[in-house]
Amino acid sequence: MPPVLNVSGLTKIYGAQRAVDHLSFQVHAGEIVGLLGLNGAGKSTTINMILGVLEPNEGRIVIQGHDVARERQAALQCTNFSAVYAPLPGNLTVEQNLRIFGMIYAVPSLQARIEQVLAEYDLTGFRTTRCGFLSSGENSRVLLAKAMLNSPQLLLLDEPTASIDPANAQDIRRHIQAFAKKRNGAVLWTSHNMYEVEEVCDRILILSHGRILLEGDPKTLPAAHGKATLEALFVEIARDSVPDGLNAGERS
Amino acid sequence: MTIHRIAAIVLRQYYLLRGSPSRLLPLFAWVAIDIVLWGFFTRYLDEISPSGLGTFAALLGAVLLWDFLTRVMQGVTMAFFEDVWSRNFLNFFATPLHIGEYIAGLVVTGIITSLFGLTAMILVASLVFGLSFAAYGLALLPFMLVLFLFGLALGILGSALVLRLGPAAEWLIWPIPAILSPFACVFYPLNVLPVWMQAIARLMPASYVFEAMRAITQRHEFMTMPLMVALALASAYLMGAVLVFISVYRMAVRSGLIARYSAEAVN
Numbered sequence: 323m324p325p326v327l328n329v330s331g332l333t334k335i336y337g338a339q340r341a342v343d344h345l346s347f348q349v350h351a352g353e354i355v356g357l358l359g360l361n362g363a364g365k366s367t368t369i370n371m372i373l374g375v376l377e378p379n380e381g382r383i384v385i386q387g388h389d390v391a392r393e394r395q396a397a398l399q400c401t402n403f404s405a406v407y408a409p410l411p412g413n414l415t416v417e418q419n420l421r422i423f424g425m426i427y428a429v430p431s432l433q434a435r436i437e438q439v440l441a442e443y444d445l446t447g448f449r450t451t452r453c454g455f456l457s458s459g460e461n462s463r464v465l466l467a468k469a470m471l472n473s474p475q476l477l478l479l480d481e482p483t484a485s486i487d488p489a490n491a492q493d494i495r496r497h498i499q500a501f502a503k504k505r506n507g508a509v510l511w512t513s514h515n516m517y518e519v520e521e522v523c524d525r526i527l528i529l530s531h532g533r534i535l536l537e538g539d540p541k542t543l544p545a546a547h548g549k550a551t552l553e554a555l556f557v558e559i560a561r562d563s564v565p566d567g568l569n570a571g572e573r574s
Numbered sequence: 575m576t577i578h579r580i581a582a583i584v585l586r587q588y589y590l591l592r593g594s595p596s597r598l599l600p601l602f603a604w605v606a607i608d609i610v611l612w613g614f615f616t617r618y619l620d621e622i623s624p625s626g627l628g629t630f631a632a633l634l635g636a637v638l639l640w641d642f643l644t645r646v647m648q649g650v651t652m653a654f655f656e657d658v659w660s661r662n663f664l665n666f667f668a669t670p671l672h673i674g675e676y677i678a679g680l681v682v683t684g685i686i687t688s689l690f691g692l693t694a695m696i697l698v699a700s701l702v703f704g705l706s707f708a709a710y711g712l713a714l715l716p717f718m719l720v721l722f723l724f725g726l727a728l729g730i731l732g733s734a735l736v737l738r739l740g741p742a743a744e745w746l747i748w749p750i751p752a753i754l755s756p757f758a759c760v761f762y763p764l765n766v767l768p769v770w771m772q773a774i775a776r777l778m779p780a781s782y783v784f785e786a787m788r789a790i791t792q793r794h795e796f797m798t799m800p801l802m803v804a805l806a807l808a809s810a811y812l813m814g815a816v817l818v819f820i821s822v823y824r825m826a827v828r829s830g831l832i833a834r835y836s837a838e839a840v841n
Contacts, residue, residue: 336830370833373668377828395670403668411586411660418589425582426669 324387325350326476326508327372332381334367334532341367343532345381349476354502354509356519356540359529360560365512366405367532369478372510373403386475399427402472404465405480412454416445416464419453420471427472439467443497459490466497477501479511483518491515495522516553526552528559535559575678579671583679584686587653591687597652601687602694605641609695612637613703632791633761634705636784638695640760643721643728643780644751645691649684650729651736651747658741663835673823677730677816684729688722713790716801717783723808724779728754730815734822740835759784779808 325348332345342364349355357365370376372383374394383390388397410419417436424432440446443463448456453464462482469477479498483491499522501507513519519526520540528536536543536559540552549555591597616633657663666676699705732747739746757771758780764772775781782797782804789795826832 334830366833367830370668370830373664373833375664375667375827375833376830395672398668398670405664408661408664408668410665411656411662413594413660414586414589418586422582422586422589423665423669425578425585426666426671428576428578428670 323351326386327510328382328384329368329372330382330384332368332371332383333379334364334371334376335379340532342371342378345529345532345534347527347534347537349508349510351475351508352502352506353525354498354511354523356523356526357510357512357529358514358516358519358526358556363529364532365529366480368529369403369405369480369510369512372478373401374398399472400475401478402427402469402474402476403478403480404462404469404482405478406462406465406482406484407480408465409461410453410464410468413452415450415452416440416456416467417449419464420468423468424471429472435471439470442470443467444493459486462486462490462494466494470497470501473505475507477507477509479509481512481514483513483515491518498522516551516556520552528556530559575672575674579675580678580682582671583653583676584682587656587683587687590656601645601690605645605691605695606698608637608641609634609698610702613699613705617703632788634699634703635791636760636787638699638705639717639721639783639787640751640755640758640780641695642688642692642718643725645688646684646722646725647729647732647751649687649691650680650726651732652687653680653683654729654733654736655744658736658744658835661835663832667827667832673820677819680730680733681726684726685722688725713786713796713801716805717787720779720783720801720804720808723805723812727808727811727815730812730819734815734819737819737826737831737835738822754778754780757781763788777807779804779811782807 327349329348330346332342333340334342341362345364345368347355357368359365367376371378372385372390374390374397377391383397385397386400388400390397410423414422417440420436420439421432424436429435440449443466445460445463445467448460448464453461456464466482469479477498482498483494486494495518498509498511502509511519511523523540526536526538526540526543527534536547536555538546544550544552544555547555549558591601612634619633657666667673728750732750735746736743757767757775757778759767759775760780764775764781764785767775782800786797786801786804789797823832826835
């Protein structure tokens with residue numbers, strides 16, 4: 323079965339700096355892939371290129387068979403995203419925001435779909451609340467409800483649980499796992515929370531300087547490199563010491 | 575280009591206006607203040623003028639039409655600024671929304687909000703000062719069409735400037751009508767300007783409109799050719815403004831500006 327997301331040779335250069343350097347990976351239906359790395363490793367740059375808001379210098383992104391560069395609208399029609407740094411307009415209510423984005427995605431039976439996501443994300447009581455008045459946790463749920471409106475095949479999540487409490491974070495993880503496992507959706511997830519990555523992701527890609535340094539199952543990868551936890555492995559990579567027996571760019 | 579996406583952009587502005595008197599009031603307040611101020615001023619001029627030059631109708635009509643152009647421009651820029659202020663570009667442009675649909679949404683919003691302003695202007699001008707547009711007859715339609723197209727062009731161009739230079743460039747946009755007004759010949763004929771200013775004024779579609787208005791009120795003459803030139807200029811500027819906006823947008827996608835748009839990111 324072809325992957326939902328196929329990224330090949332993706333490169334983004336800012337001046338003399340290669341933010342993303344010949345990155346290639348795939349995300350399949352029903353799979354949650356974690357994109358990890360230090361700040362500035364190229365995670366958000368990669369997500370922005372997949373979303374078509376940043377043009378790569380080289381490479382190709384294909385979503386459900388649609389090339390983002392040539393068939394942007396068709397590719398993004400089956401995609402959605404949630405990013406902690408892109409809140410919905412705070413001067414509109416939850417329902418108003420959902421309606422506007424539902425119209426942009428041409429969601430059929432929009433009102434029914436809005437009711438469905440409001441109920442699913444426990445937001446019914448907030449439908450007339452302006453998003454600017456919501457707590458971080460509530461806003462994260464609204465972002466996720468917006469991301470699910472068009473029933474996407476590909477969901478891009480940039481730190482969806484950053485700065486929210488553990489109970490809300492658990493709820494969000496539960497929703498995303500349900501999306502992947504029950505609805506067969508593909509998820510690309512960035513996070514700095516190694517516990518959550520280990521719990522949720524089927525596979526991780528650890529980026530460094532825009533390249534994939536390590537790739538594998540987050541549950542087995544630490545042990546394979548002589549580390550007790552994923553966090554210990556991540557910290558070692560962060561300190562620029564490549565784990566024993568591994569060359570940069572090597573895949574697990 | 576799909577209607578439902580354009581409608582989504584317009585609906586966003588409707589929600590904002592409906593829920594905010596501070597956004598709704600300026601649609602009517604400034605135009606009403608302008609008409610009242612100029613209405614009394616021109617009435618006074620008519621009283622002290624022994625020659626009966628028709629100053630009242632010509633000046634007040636000109637103020638009304640110049641205000642209309644300003645409202646059209648601000649209708650577009652205000653709609654755009656709402657997305658600047660709420661840092662909404664990433665949310666919008668990471669969807670199937672096409673840049674042409676976004677611009678069309680801004681234009682439709684500009685049309686609707688300027689029509690509200692126009693209605694307020696006509697009501698105040700006719701009810702309080704007895705101004706009638708009957709003197710202009712059907713000529714009023716091409717006058718308004720030219721000013722409308724030129725106002726849209728200015729609004730789109732102003733939005734492109736802010737997209738390129740960042741939110742801090744907002745202050746550059748508000749004075750545009752005031753900067754252009756000497757060249758638009760709103761209150762005086764083109765031939766009173768120095769030669770170099772006349773050359774610039776001839777590039778302004780608005781100057782042809784106000785010349786044509788004076789020709790009707792003072793000489794009862796309808797100037798077809800200048801209005802055709804004005805219409806051609808305004809249409810060309812509108813197309814040019816759309817192309818500039820699209821080109822700035824594409825540059826912003828290449829540089830990553832769309833994804834991290836803020837004053838800090840640009841400057």
